[in-house]
Amino acid sequence: MPIDVLLQATTQGLLMGSIYALVALSLTLIFAVGGLLNFAHGDFMVLAMYAAFAVLAAVGVDPYLLAVPLFGLFFLVGTGLFRGLVRPVLSEGLLVGAQLTLGMVFVLQNAMLLIFGGDHLSVPTVLSNRNVAFGTVILPLPLLVASAVAAILSIFLYVLLMRTDFGRQVRAVTQNRDAAALMGIPIVRVQAKAFGLGIGLLGLTGAFLVAQFTLTPSMGLDLTLLALIVMVFGGIGNFLGCLGGGLIIGVIEGLGTLFFGGTVGAMAPYVALVLVLLLRPHGLFGEH
Amino acid sequence: MLEVADIVAGYGRVLAVQGVSLSVAEREFVALVGANGAGKSTLMKVLSGLLAPKSGSIRLGGRELAGSGAEEAVAAGIVLVPEGRMVFPRMTVLENLLLGATNPRARKDRERSLERVFALFPRLAERRGQLARTLSGGEQQMLAIGRGLMALPRILILDEPSLGLSPLLVQETYKALQRLNADGLTILLAEQNVRLSLAVSTRGYVMEHGRIVLAGASAKLADDPATRKAYLGL
Amino acid sequence: MEAANPPARDIRRHLPGLLLLLAAVVAPWFMSGNWINILILSLLFVFLCVAWNIVGGLTGEFCIGHSLFLAAGAYTSTLLYIHLGVSPWIGMFAGGAIAAAIGMFIAWLSFRYALPHLSFALVTIALAMLGYLAISSIDFLGASRGLTLPVRGSAWYYHFRSDLAFYYIILAHAVAAVLLTMWLYRSKAGLYFRTIRDNERAALAIGVPSLRYKMLAMAISAFMTALAGVFYAQFLLYVEPKTFAGLTIVIEIILFTVVGGTGTVWGPVLGPLLLVPLGEVLRAELGGTAPGLHLFVYGLLLIAVIRFMPGGLMAALSKLGALRVRPSSAKEA
Ligand SMILES: Nc1ncnc2c1ncn2[C@@H]1O[C@H](COP(=O)(O)OP(=O)(O)OP(=O)(O)O)[C@@H](O)[C@H]1O
Numbered sequence: 001m002p003i004d005v006l007l008q009a010t011t012q013g014l015l016m017g018s019i020y021a022l023v024a025l026s027l028t029l030i031f032a033v034g035g036l037l038n039f040a041h042g043d044f045m046v047l048a049m050y051a052a053f054a055v056l057a058a059v060g061v062d063p064y065l066l067a068v069p070l071f072g073l074f075f076l077v078g079t080g081l082f083r084g085l086v087r088p089v090l091s092e093g094l095l096v097g098a099q100l101t102l103g104m105v106f107v108l109q110n111a112m113l114l115i116f117g118g119d120h121l122s123v124p125t126v127l128s129n130r131n132v133a134f135g136t137v138i139l140p141l142p143l144l145v146a147s148a149v150a151a152i153l154s155i156f157l158y159v160l161l162m163r164t165d166f167g168r169q170v171r172a173v174t175q176n177r178d179a180a181a182l183m184g185i186p187i188v189r190v191q192a193k194a195f196g197l198g199i200g201l202l203g204l205t206g207a208f209l210v211a212q213f214t215l216t217p218s219m220g221l222d223l224t225l226l227a228l229i230v231m232v233f234g235g236i237g238n239f240l241g242c243l244g245g246g247l248i249i250g251v252i253e254g255l256g257t258l259f260f261g262g263t264v265g266a267m268a269p270y271v272a273l274v275l276v277l278l279l280r281p282h283g284l285f286g287e288h
Numbered sequence: 289m290l291e292v293a294d295i296v297a298g299y300g301r302v303l304a305v306q307g308v309s310l311s312v313a314e315r316e317f318v319a320l321v322g323a324n325g326a327g328k329s330t331l332m333k334v335l336s337g338l339l340a341p342k343s344g345s346i347r348l349g350g351r352e353l354a355g356s357g358a359e360e361a362v363a364a365g366i367v368l369v370p371e372g373r374m375v376f377p378r379m380t381v382l383e384n385l386l387l388g389a390t391n392p393r394a395r396k397d398r399e400r401s402l403e404r405v406f407a408l409f410p411r412l413a414e415r416r417g418q419l420a421r422t423l424s425g426g427e428q429q430m431l432a433i434g435r436g437l438m439a440l441p442r443i444l445i446l447d448e449p450s451l452g453l454s455p456l457l458v459q460e461t462y463k464a465l466q467r468l469n470a471d472g473l474t475i476l477l478a479e480q481n482v483r484l485s486l487a488v489s490t491r492g493y494v495m496e497h498g499r500i501v502l503a504g505a506s507a508k509l510a511d512d513p514a515t516r517k518a519y520l521g522l
Numbered sequence: 523m524e525a526a527n528p529p530a531r532d533i534r535r536h537l538p539g540l541l542l543l544l545a546a547v548v549a550p551w552f553m554s555g556n557w558i559n560i561l562i563l564s565l566l567f568v569f570l571c572v573a574w575n576i577v578g579g580l581t582g583e584f585c586i587g588h589s590l591f592l593a594a595g596a597y598t599s600t601l602l603y604i605h606l607g608v609s610p611w612i613g614m615f616a617g618g619a620i621a622a623a624i625g626m627f628i629a630w631l632s633f634r635y636a637l638p639h640l641s642f643a644l645v646t647i648a649l650a651m652l653g654y655l656a657i658s659s660i661d662f663l664g665a666s667r668g669l670t671l672p673v674r675g676s677a678w679y680y681h682f683r684s685d686l687a688f689y690y691i692i693l694a695h696a697v698a699a700v701l702l703t704m705w706l707y708r709s710k711a712g713l714y715f716r717t718i719r720d721n722e723r724a725a726l727a728i729g730v731p732s733l734r735y736k737m738l739a740m741a742i743s744a745f746m747t748a749l750a751g752v753f754y755a756q757f758l759l760y761v762e763p764k765t766f767a768g769l770t771i772v773i774e775i776i777l778f779t780v781v782g783g784t785g786t787v788w789g790p791v792l793g794p795l796l797l798v799p800l801g802e803v804l805r806a807e808l809g810g811t812a813p814g815l816h817l818f819v820y821g822l823l824l825i826a827v828i829r830f831m832p833g834g835l836m837a838a839l840s841k842l843g844a845l846r847v848r849p850s851s852a853k854e855a
């Protein structure tokens with residue numbers, strides 16, 4: 001195995017990994033703040049990609065310009081969903097919440113199928129089909145941009161959670177809801193905002209990722225599963241762990257594909273997930 | 289200042305508090321004593337807004353607060369240091385304290401409050417960067433009280449602060465409370481430890497099976513044959 | 523307590539079920555071929571949901587891996603049939619045994635590593651994905667194209683000229699499954715299942731052999747799901763990974779069960795009986811112009827039920843029933 005092929009696969013894996021990390025961070029945010037396991041997570045991101053495609057097709061605005069508007073829109077959708085659907089069933093427990101989001105999976109995937117059809121779709125952006133070479137490593141520019149944005153957002157989110165009043169309140173709600181209430185923290189408002197932030201980030205990410213994927217309406221669940229794997233790797237609720245977990249999964253996937261072909265590459269993360277759940281039930285970077 | 293009337297509260301069909309009335313005046317140090325399961329913690333949860341009462345009224349400075357939630361209660365100035373301390377385990381001492389000053393009134397004076405708390409508990413200042421769950425039991429209790437003070441309470445309610453502490457630490461904690469009271473803080477203290485809490489407080493209530501069965505000056509209560517027999521084992 | 527019930531009351535209690543059965547037996551005589559197909563599909567899902575409910579409802583383990591069992595049944599019987607000429611009537615026991623073994627292994631894993639609910643769900647979903655990816659890439663299993671079953675055209679090979687035979691076969695499956703759960707609810711095993719569901723630690727403390735009963739529940743459920751896989755393969759005359767090993771069918775099973783009422787005897791019957799025909803009608807009416815509409819509607823219904831009718835249709839029905847019954851029973855007392 002020539003070293004530059006290895007380098008190429010590892011770099012590409014790291015880049016994908018930073019994207020997984022961001023998706024997993026927002027998944028973790030939603031899980032941590034309300035105890036909701038959001039199976040529809042990837043579908044929201046796919047929805048953003050289709051929305052970007054629709055706007056491009058209709059008025060010719062480049063997807064990259066839609067990142068911020070999509071963030072705002074998805075933030076509102078997220079807070080609305082939290083107040084209208086999620087909060088009323090949170091007290092029923094983890095499984096009911098998971099079932100609710102499974103329902104959302106069906107709704108979102110099939111709404112997209114109804115509107116956009118089932119054909120594979122690639123969305124051109126200003127950066128499509130451009131590559132950048134670093135020595136022997138050649139990287140597609142859209143991937144580079146997407147992962148750079150994901151890395152920046154991950155760091156931004158991390159700082160937000162660890163260094164601001166809002167972030168402290170989110171973590172307080174996560175760690176002890178009653179104690180958080182006793183601090184005078186408006187629990188529901190904090191939860192709704194965190195939820196909105198989680199979904200909003202998917203809107204933003206979707207716009208940046210649209211050039212990187214071939215769209216199909218049903219691709220969201222795979223993304224969710226990858227994010228779940230990263231979340232578990234990172235130690236559920238551990239934000240820093242998510243960043244590491246994302247990179248690891250990206251590399252595992254990249255090297256698995258390189259050495260054993262596409263199927264094993266796709267299977268590797270799931271094998272890793274099962275092993276981590278069994279042997280390190282609190283995650284690779286989890287505590288206890 | 290705090291007027292509590294006819295509070296009935298519980299969990300499902302269990303009525304843990306069955307019509308309790310009490311009052312705490314400005315700058316007073318009042319103790320609420322009673323055995324295991326008397327309903328003290330339940331009453332404290334109702335006062336702090338964590339648990340909505342089935343009926344009754346809670347007034348602070350004339351404002352009705354019953355059933356309006358913890359955020360309102362804290363904003364109005366009722367602050368609870370809960371049973372079992374409930375510090376945020378995976379946050380630092382400093383972060384725990386900062387969270388205490390969440391309500392808008394306290395947020396403005398956050399830096400000054402922090403200095404005051406660090407002056408009161410120098411141990412917390414030394415350990416400000418340490419995760420709360422790695423603190424000793426006594427330090428966690430200091431943190432819980434300090435966090436309560438950060439909220440700038442008009443009345444500080446403490447539920448069983450002596451729980452799990454060595455006698456020496458209990459003494460220290462109570463001394464700190466007495467100092468705070470002397471500086472003008474109104475305190476309501478729920479305790480199983482009858483002897484100590486009646487020793488530091490000026491007035492007391494005795495609770496039994498969800499009801500107040502005795503009330504009066506702490507010194508008198510401590511001398512009362514009924515209290516002595518039931519709670520002091522004398 | 524059961525024996526003490528006077529027979530008349532017993533009959534009255536089972537009357538709705540008996541009527542439903544009677545209706546199911548005579549229904550195809552009055553129906554067109556298309557509707558019989560819809561009913562076959564509905565009953566297949568009744569069978570699948572009842573099977574899933576033994577794990578998902580009775581022992582309260584949120585298993586998303588049932589596609590493994592479905593595929594085990596379908597692929598085992600199909601391979602035995604294609605390569606060795608073994609009748610699916612025999613092959614289905616082989617498939618069932620393999621599925622039961624996988625199920626027991628999962629239950630053992632979960633117990634051995636004391637997996638919390640969330641982790642259990644994730645492990646089963648990961649295993650299901652692994653199964654799907656493996657089947658989609660192994661040529662011997664037809665990879666993503668799947669396998670077509672040769673038609674041998676006799677009942678011995680699970681082939682029938684009319685769909686009516688398929689209808690009665692799956693009806694028999696479903697009825698047996700319902701009877702089994704009714705029995706399970708009253709038996710010691712059922713009591714143990716529920717004890718484990720409500721508080722596993724307490725169950726262990728009072729001496730319920732938790733591991734054995736979890737494995738038993740999983741084995742029963744997996745075996746039944748495999749039988750459904752065999753039936754479905756014979757009915758469609760092909761197997762392929764998307765249909766038999768994909769997550770969609772598991773989500774559908776869970777969704778129908780939840781809408782009907784998880785953990786009840788009749789919820790997993792009611793859910794698919796209402797939703798599958800609804801979906802199929804939507805698909806028939808609008809499928810050409812609006813693919814996925816039926817799944818979209820399923821999703822909306824599920825969300826609505828969870829939000830406004832926690833406990834599913836059965837809980838809502840029994841609430842209605844209680845409203846009507848309470849005055850009269852108060853008089854009796
Ligand atoms: N979350 C709860 N759910 C149900 N019942 C509860 C709950 N919390 C307390 N109780 C019951 O309410 C009654 C009063 O409990 P409470 O905690 O108020 O007593 P307490 O006076 O604080 O006792 P202790 O001195 O042991 O702390 C008890 O019978 C208890 O079992």
Ligand SMILES: [Mg+2]
Pocket residue numbers: 328329330371447448
């Ligand atoms: Mg108590």
